[in-house]
Amino acid sequence: MTVILEMKGITKTFPGVNALDNVNMTVEQGEIHALVGENGAGKSTLMKVLSGVYPHGDYDGQIFFDGEERRFYSIADSERCGIVIIHQELALIPLLSIAENIFLGNECARGGIMDWNETYRRTQHLLDRVSLNENPRTKVTHLGLGKQQLVEIAKALSKEVKLLILDEPTSSLNEKDSESLLELLMELKRKGIASILISHKLNEITKVADRITVLRDGATVSTLDCHSQEISESDIVRDMVGRALKDQFPPRKPVIGETIFEVRNWTAYHPIHDGRKVVDDVSLHVKAGEIVGIAGLMGAGRTELAMSVFGRSYGSNIGGEVLIHGRPTDVSTVPKAIKAGLCYATEDRKTYGLVLINDIRQNIPLANLKGIANGIVVDNRREREVAQTYRARMSIKSSGIDQKTVNLSGGNQQKVVLSKWLYAEPDILILDEPTRGIDVGAKYEIYTIINDLAAAGKAVIIISSEMPELLGMSDRIYVMNEGRFVGELASGEASQERIMGMILRSGRSVTDHPPTEKTTELDLQYHG
């Protein structure tokens, strides 16, 4: 095996912070090299150094690629050498076609005039290589996230990539799309293309990685070779957090009371496509002290269900009944829903959860401003006390309550979102993907908070795409597919296989559901 990339003694400091401290990493030709670490461990910074986002001279250390020392001053420099990075937030332009996106900035043109035939011919060839069966003229916005990832990879291939860097490629994909993406990586590996895979999903890493580099607090902790020894997830976790995590989920003794939240025959239609039922005759109930999970694939309608119940924040033509403490309750606007004791913590904290330009202190009371005000006048002292209390109680790691939320890590942002909702004092909490993009240690903390809430007699609903999380946390699980509830399992009888089985048996066509159109739909509803 020849070494294609060697990073030696990389040190990068930001004002006051040592982001990377003497990091070493080598990648061999045609291997899949996983890069793991908690949020803030320095993974992204390292990749920014490698791809030239931080130009040479901005950091200490050397980069050898393809046998030569390289000095990258921009992304264009690193791409010219064959290093292509695919970011978590995809960099595709939604209203352009697949072909236009793939050759953006690298157009097939003669003297500035586009050669469309050549563009489409070459795009078709690239799409075949990534096994994406779509017309090159299709606009990217019509593709699900999984397919968009494939377009990104095709784009990378068009640049004759030698080293592909994927930053959390599967974090928003469903299991099936993740599977095919990982297969594609294996396929590229056989063709001799090396890749660096940054991921929080340890099961995927143990499945495909040849070697694993673990970063912690900006330093290399270990490099594990998956072929010479058997690597388990807990080995990786131990290196990541610097301690062994005995249990992924905190222990809990459920104390379950009366039913306090009930939804009957809930139906919602797509806000733009009138005829499309997104939530179809769903009924559910949650008891005090109970944690109920909603399982399902992306696009199953779980977020749509939650948001349509929560003040009709999604959908049109909504029908059905909501009962809180046994009484029919009007939750038709967000203020009414909050007043009735309902809250919904979004899956997308940056877009729907936080005012990122504001600090922690201002974000926490946002859903209950009356609590910090006398009449309409804000009491600064009470506001600060509230913020301090929640910062301590949730152990939000920050320089203080005046830190802007945009500068917090994902886990701490999520804690601010949860604080905001706890301060609104709800009886019923709907938590949508509460641990998405959060590292292992912070996940455990979030789980503890959720357990405490249940212990305090609240009704908790968790929507999650990570099945182990649902299985580990829930007392009961509803399985949702294509807008309908297709099954209900008590914690004892639930397993990944049974849930998947329910989904597969119920599906009219699981394979061609448009998986992530839902994000764009929500956007459209708000912006358009």
Next chain:
Amino acid sequence: MADTTQTRAQHAQMPAMAYLRTHIREYGILFALIAIMVFFTIATDGILLRPTNLTNLVLQNSYIVIMAVGMLMVIVCGHIDLSVGSVMGFIGALSAVLIVQWGIPYPIAALICLAVGAAIGAAQGYWIAYWRIPSFIVTLAGMLVFKGMMMVLLKGQSVGPFPNEFRALASGFIPDVTGFDGFHMTSMLLGILTAAILVYVSVRSRQKEASFGTPEEPFAFFIGRNAIVTVAIVYLTYLLATSRGLPNVFIVMAVLIAGYSFIARQTTIGRRIYAVGGNKNAAKLSGINAERLTFLTFANMGMLAALAGLVFAARLNMATPKAGETFELDVIAAVFIGGASMAGGVGTVVGAVVGAFIMGVMNNGMSIMGIGIDWQQMIKGLVLLAAVVFDVYNKNKT
């Protein structure tokens, strides 16, 4: 967390510098205004600070300041209002028609005008808030519509003059109850009182801060800022008091600035507007009625534009078809010079007012120096660009 402790340590080492770095914008704009005033005082051989000119400066900029306060709210909410100049002109024309042509008593006419202004703002806000039509387009349309309506009202002619009592709104001075000869003691006392109140408020808020942690602002800065503000207010009111005292408009402005500053910083309504401008989606999902707030912000803007229209008409003593032309640009420029962000969610009332006075002092100073309108335009344009570039540069650095 390693990074937090390190930054904290750094803060402890040189708190003043670190504080200045994060708050450079707020101090920067204050220093910019002072620097510009000093520059023009020297360049005009002290004419700038002559009491008569100072009075002029306040009167000339009063309508811009009044509208800048409303525009700040609109821009913080994430929108823009291009129609304010036309609305202001239209209301001026309406007041002339009501008072001069129809003979309606001026207090009633003024109330009607304010109500019409609020209704105009509400009408525009309705499309923006509930139909999600971009504010740029709605108010661009409004700009044309109300300009046209003003021409219809005035039939292409100037209408005037107004009764003296109405004119006093813009060109009158507060009465002197103390009766010193040649010195307006009431104004002086009001100035001192205002300065005292400001110092009292900031001392109290610092004490409050101190009671639950160390105040963020270093002590030297606190003293310096209060000293500058106090000296400036007392000195300027002294200058005005040696002439005819404080103009009525000055009182109107001071009340508006204080009131809206309080609303923006210290009320739940203000909080909600900043949240909507910062992230509309998150605000809505937190139970904030973003539509109604947007609607109200525009209605408020319309009312303030109407007030500005009344002041302007009273000052000119007539309504002219040219009134309000391009004023919207001065108002918007003032707000951005004052540190507001185009994206919404950021900005302060005081910043917008200081921004307006930076533009005003430059206009006034350059006019005294005899610099042509051509050069004035270019210089003002470059100052606006420089202020925003400075903002962005600072943001990227941190």
